[in-house]
Amino acid sequence: MAVTAFDKRPKPSFEQAFKALSDMLDARFTTNDSLRRQHANSIAWAVSQPPDAVAFPESEQEVVDIVRICSEYGIPIIPFGAGSSFEGQINAPLGGVSVDTSRMKTIVAVHDEDLDCVVQPGVTRKELNEYLRDKGLFFPIDPGADASIGGMVGTRASGTNAVRYGTMKDNVLSLRLVLPNGEVVRTGSRAKKSSAGFDLTRLFIGSEGTLGIVTEITLRLHGIPEAISAGYCSFPDVRSACDAAIQTIQSGIPIARVELMDEMQVKGCNIYSKLDLPEVPMLFVEFQGTDKGVVEQAERFGEIVAGLGGGRFEWATAAEDRNRLWTARHDAFWACNVLRPGAKTVATDVCVPLSRLAECVEATQRDIRETGLIATIAGHVGDGNFHVVPLVDMDSEAELAAVEGFLHRLVERALEMEGTCSGEHGIGQMKRKYMLEEHGDAAIELMRTIKEAIDPGNIMNPGKLIPERL
Known part of the structure; x- marks a missing residue:
């Protein structure tokens, strides 16, 4: 031991x-x-x-x-x-x-008319949406894993629906939490907006447990759309796939989800989820709205795809077909394992301005080839966020060094493009070393000042998020 x-x-x-x-x-x-x-x-x-x-x-x-x-x-x-x-x-x-906090699972209240609810932190997103279904409501943040709502607050989670519904910071109205001295604080109200003082709610969202423990969350809810349609299409390369996502957003098409998989990721999903998709770069998309609206959105998207040399846009309108597609997308991390059994999957992410997305993904693919790695790329390309998963032999020192170098170059590339070292995975221990480069001395010192004021004993999740003073 x-x-x-x-x-x-x-x-x-x-x-x-x-x-x-x-x-x-x-x-x-x-x-x-x-x-x-x-x-x-x-x-x-x-x-x-x-x-x-x-x-x-x-x-x-x-x-x-x-x-x-x-x-x-x-x-x-x-x-x-x-x-x-x-x-x-x-x-x-x-x-x-x-x-x-996994045993704190009470759904305290659902206010149908106000489109909000109050939950304890151990409630998971799937449990919440199952509870809300009969009310015609849903909570849209979908990071893939059946994460707890408290954990999603801590990491400022987002996911496949972020292009339409935003991230956790956009969907949390207020929090109750316990500070490091044992005091309980409420950070806001159920009002949809407020100009009353500091925005304490967003201070704690994304703080990764370094400032307190969340005990209650008030969330925005949304009505379940009248119609949902999903589909997928193939592309000759990742640039044309990324450009299709960018043009779709820039055209004002209210797309709900637009997800990229490169050829290696599609191969893994075919094996793991028993699909027969063409093993080329692909976009998975979803449209929500009225019956007429989703048809119009899909047609406009299809025109953009055709103009960029993409393949036929395949529809999946039945709920079971849509769920099968999105289950495959959510299982993408686990699907990577079939590409190299016995290897360690090392998941990371970066996020760049939408206009630099295609360039960043292409450069990352070149780096993968030149480094000699087996790695997949998948991403929420509607907001410039993508994930890279190298498969690593943990017993090979040379390979470990190669992967460490690759991960460092990935982050440096994103920062050079005015992006961020993490769009949704957070900082934790592994990306603390990039915080100073991304934010600068003054911003990091401000974060330290806040941390020391709230947690002078440094007992809340020490060694995470904020780099220590040299």
Whole structure:
């Protein structure tokens, strides 16, 4: 068993804190080795660093009590949702307690007429939409994985619907959260807009658990569209596919989803999801609206595709056919494994201005070929965001070095194009080194000032997001 920070620290304070937590939570507080490891990084490039213990609160008051005990003894706290993050956000580099909110699953209220709802952080997006379906409503943010709403707040999640509905920052009205000193704060109201003071809600969205633990979220909802149609089309190269997405957005066509898969990604999806798609660059698209509206949108999109040398636009109007297509897209990460069994999948993402998207994707493909990697590209190209997944032999030092160099060049390329090191995966441990280059000294110092003001003891998810002072 690996030695953790708990093993190295003076025992009395940790033992007292853990006894208090155990007395409070009973079996819902554990130092079980298997559960500790389940609450550390497992799918990302980062080395797995388990916490010393795991706590399972079931109410806001229990979160308050956990935080106050940990604060008293200076024990790190790592908020945990569904564990689907890619950049090491859930690791415990300094040990501490993983606070797993997955049992806080209450849908507190749904306000149909106001198009909003209030949920606890452990509710997942699929559970919420299943609950809302009979009301004719849905929550649109779809990162692929069945992430928890609390985790989606922490990483400022987005996904396939972002081109139409935006990201989490656009769909959260307010939060209730527990600060590192145990105080509970509400950051806003259910009003659709406000000019009353600082926008505290957006301060905490994307903070990756470094400022507090979310206990309640008020979300914007949307009506389920009257009609939905989906389809796909092939292209001779990734540039023409990206250009089709760009022209569609620039033409004002209200497309709901537009997703790119390069030829390697399509190959993986064909094998994993038992499809028979042509193994060339492809766009998957979806239109929402009225029966007449979606037909008109699809026809206009088809004209753009034809003008760029794309193949026939294939429709999928039946719900089961649409769901099969989007399930294949959401399974793209797991589908990569069939391309090189036994290799490690290293998922990363960048985002660039839409006008630079085709150039960035093409340059990335050239880099993959020149480096000799097996890697796939898929992306939410309607907002300039794409994912790259190299497949790596973890026992090959030469290959590890090649992949590290490739990932570094990918980020540098995006930053040179006035983009960002991450469009939706977040920063965690793995991309902290790029924060200063992307934001500059003054902005990073402001982030540190905010962090130190809210969390002077640095107990909330330490070692993540904000680079340390040299």
